Amino acid sequence: MPQEAADRSPHSPRSLRQAWVALAGLSAVFLFEMLDNSILNVALPTIGRELHASTTVLQWATGAYAVVFGGSMLAFGAIADRFGRRRIMLLGLLLLGAASLATAFVTTADQLIAVRAVTGVAAAMTTPGSMALAFRLFEEDGLRVRAMTLISTVGLVGLAIGPTAGGFVLAIAPWQVLLLVNVPIAVLAFVGLRAGIAADEAADLHREPVDAPGAVLGTATIVLALVAPTLFVNEGAGNWAPWTATAAAAASGALFLLRERTARHPLLDLALIARPLVAGGLAFKAAAGLATAGLGYLVTLQLQLDWGWTPALAAVGMLPQVVVLVAAGPFVRPFVDRVGLDRAARLSAAAVVCGLAVYGLLGGFGYPWVAIALVLVAAGLRVVGVVAGVNVLRGLPRNRTTIGAALVDTASEVTSGISIAVTGTILAALFTGDITASHWSGEQTGQFHRALTTAGLTLTVLAAALVGWGVVRVRRAAPEPAPVAVDEAIPEPV
Known part of the structure; x- marks a missing residue:
């Protein structure tokens, strides 16, 4: 184990039972990640009819979340390590609750895509932090494995039952109800993290300046890398759009690596x-x-x-x-x-x-x-x-x-x-x-x-x-x- 993590904290839980409040909150975060898009997919035909949305628009209703989520994780991970993991996660949960509540007022496909993009930002603020906080909560690798296994099992159970439960809900309620379920999940996660995990100590954070150019280039690289596959599937390999996106992803990736090698305070230290x-x-x-x-x-x-x-x-x-x-x-x-x-x-x-x-x-x-x-x-x-x-x-x-x-x-x-x-x-x-x-x-x-x-x-x-x-x-x-x-x-x- 690295020297930085060698010192055991006297306050570290010695069992999962001692950390059940924190684990409940962290499990709720992973449950949201696993349940969210899978339960939305069940409702896509209904959403398409009610919002008069085309197949491409429906694809972006799910794709907007994935692209924003994947593209902004590195930036929010770097920010959390500077300003506090617990703090960023709590802010992300508040944003998740607000975005989920906004679903009740969606009347057009464009509004739904915007809400899903905001939800992707909230996921990027919360999901990486859930793994980091679960790791930091314990000092023993055995307990870390058990904690992450528990958290992932809760999420996978949600992934397994989500589509079936969503189908039953659609039979008796509007499709918006499926996304409103994120509100109580966000509340549970917020309470668990607030009560079960202490705020980050200053010694465990770093105060190096945020590498804004690196964050922009890194986000652009990942977004383009995630958009390109969709273009290949939708437009075909003979179209210019997917190849342009792929080339742009490669170019921005190369610039990102160059930036991280030469920046005094890189977003991502390549040596790590x-x-x-x-x-x-x-x-x-x-x-x-x-x-x-x-x-x-x-x-x-x-x-x-x-x-x-x-x-x-x-x-x-x-x-x-x-x-x-x-x-x-x-x-x-x-x-x-x-x-x-x-x-x-x-x-x-x-x-x-x-x-x-x-x-x-x-x-x-x-x-x-x-x-x-x-x-x-x-x-x-x-x-x-x-x-x-x-x-x-x-x-x-x-x-x-x-x-x-x-x-x-x-x-x-x-x-x-x-x-x-x-x-x-x-x-x-x-x-x-x-x-x-x-x-x-x-x-x-x-x-x-x-x-x-x-x-x-x-x-x-x-x-x-x-x-x-x-x-x-x-x-x-x-x-x-x-x-x-x-x-x-x-x-x-x-």
Whole structure:
């Protein structure tokens, strides 16, 4: 563990039970992140009819949130490390409550997009801080893993039940009610953080000036990187718009790196990212984001367009992934205790790559192989989602933990977008005609199968490269101490 985090605070909780108020608030933050867009997707057809919105406008109703959220996380992470993580999170929760209340007054699609963009700002202010505060709340890595497992399990349960619950709500209430649910969640989170977590101490913050040019360039890079995949899918690889966005993202990214190398007080100290634990954790998290987004996109198309499953049956077909993500929570901590954080990160990231490989090589031979791929990727994601974040924060100074958490989320967001761009481009290049047509010719069916195999194996190679790089970097870190058993007298609350 870094020297900056070596000193144990006498006020640190010695169990999850002692920190239940804070954990309730932090879990509510993650519940909002997981529930928000998934529950909105259920209402999109209803919203389209009531607001007379086109398909593109509806896409931006969800896309505006994702782009603003992903694009502003680094900036708010840096601000939180300077002015207080708890303070920024509480302000973000107030903004979230206000934006959610504003949904009740939405009458046009443009207003909805604006509200969703503000909600994305609120998410960027709160989500990275939830990981950073959960990490800082405890001094033992075992308790940190248990806390993050608990928090992520609450969010994943919300993700699993959100669409179904949303469907029932729409049968009896206006669609606005679905987004108004964020108000009580924000209140719960605010009360939990206010009562359960002390304000940041001045010694744990830093007062370097905010790198405004770096923040602008970093935000522009991530926004363009997230917009480009949408343009590839909507406009096609033959259109100039997605390639222009990609080139602009690369140019602004290069300028951002140049700025951070030469600035006296950079937004993101590149030397910190080069630390072995940080670089390895980010690579593992990026591979997981790449695999999850790409596999979900490909399987959804395969089940409905190739095999002719109805949307409801396709949702059932994705259940193996949902079940593993939710039910595997109690097994994460024992697994990490047994093999250690670093080995757990390597093994779980390797499971993600194996899942992609199974799909790319065997997914066309029947649903059982698709189910196995979903289970492997979900199992790997369930572990790596916790341990990669812990490793990144272990490798950073205490006054950089929030931007570290923002980096973890940003890595996943960006590679998810890249994954959709890669798969969409391969499908567009190999499949001729309208992919959504009700009947395909034999030649088109063959083209689709080749595209699925090519996309699945391409994602496998990319994910394997990220995992390989992560393994090399982590092995350069100091040897990890033997796992410390967590107090077994305290029942696991998950």
